[in-house]
Amino acid sequence: MDWKHAKSLFIIVFVLINIGLVVVYFNKINNSIVQESNAQSDVNFSKEGIEIPQLPEYKDKEMQAITGSSKSFSSDELEGVYTLTEKDTKINKDINVDLDKDSKQSSFKNFINKESFKGKEYKDKSNNTDKNKVIYEQNYEGLPILNNSKGQIVFNIEEGKVNKYTQTYLDKLKPGNGDNNHKQKIADAKTALDILYYNTYLKKGDKVESVRLGYYSVVKEIGGQVLVPSWEVKIKSKENGKSKTKVLYIDAIKPESTVLEES
Incomplete structure (x- = not known):
């Protein structure tokens, strides 16, 4: 037997096996990322122990910031x-x-x-x-x-x-002034709740009492206000055995960017 050739063949096979394992590994990682992403876009609140009401629907609704x-x-x-x-x-x-x-x-x-x-x-x-x-x-x-x-x-x-x-x-x-303030399609109510969940504003045992769409002011001065399209979410939770209610506001156009608590 030509051990020199056998050694080379062994090295080639070893490299190919490792390449195959690397490919399999990255395929698993990619699949995992896709599954996680899909899961984040569709939270099952019933399974998470969070009670939600019938959500309002505004199909293809477009809104923009206003002033007054x-x-x-x-x-x-x-x-x-x-x-x-x-x-x-x-x-x-x-x-x-x-x-x-x-x-x-x-x-x-x-x-x-x-x-x-x-x-x-x-x-x-x-x-x-x-x-x-x-x-x-x-x-x-x-x-x-x-x-x-x-x-x-x-x-x-x-x-x-x-x-x-x-x-x-x-x-x-x-409508407010500004080149970027044109009407845009809003995110639906379910997306707003998903974002609250992934940012730990919604937890197991919580109850969402109401979800409303409207305009929430980020500037509340007598001389002028800026109001942005927002989802208002009223949440009842328990802390140390006591009931607590909080109201959160999520930007309806860019829900991932802003969550404000009632002031």
Whole structure:
């Protein structure tokens, strides 16, 4: 036997085997990455022990950032007996009206349409849990201005009766300036929840109480506001045996970029 040739043949076979093993290894790595990526795009919240509601759908919905400023009211624009505070940007009125708290879509809305400044632009805040307040939010193009004290109508309730009414209004709402501020397709609600999960804002045992689409202000000044399309997610969780509720806002156009907590 020619040991020299046999040795060369052995080395060649050894190299080929190692090349084959390297190829198999990298194929496994690539497959693993693909599976992980696919898994991250479709979280099964039921299996993760997280309760979620029926999610709203906005097929092919496009939105963009908007701007506005607090309305400064004048007495000429108001009917009835009102007082103005906060540099004339908040209307206050003491009232004693028998309104049915459980029929916000009728009695309260009728009152708002009749008594409020541009009342038709306000809609009931669907996830309000404050038993002592009924809140209506100003809307823009059919979507609410989320968690914004500068665009709300609030009824205070005491002993089952409405005793006070306040209103603020965001004026001159319009698309913001900027070359990059064109309408873009939003991410769906499920994608927003997935991002919260992978960033540990959602954990096992949590309950998502509500998910809403609207405009959330990243600048809340009287002189001017910048509001971005956002998903509002209300989460109930338990910490040290006690229930805790938090509200998070996810940029609806670039959900991976911004998560803000209610302020």
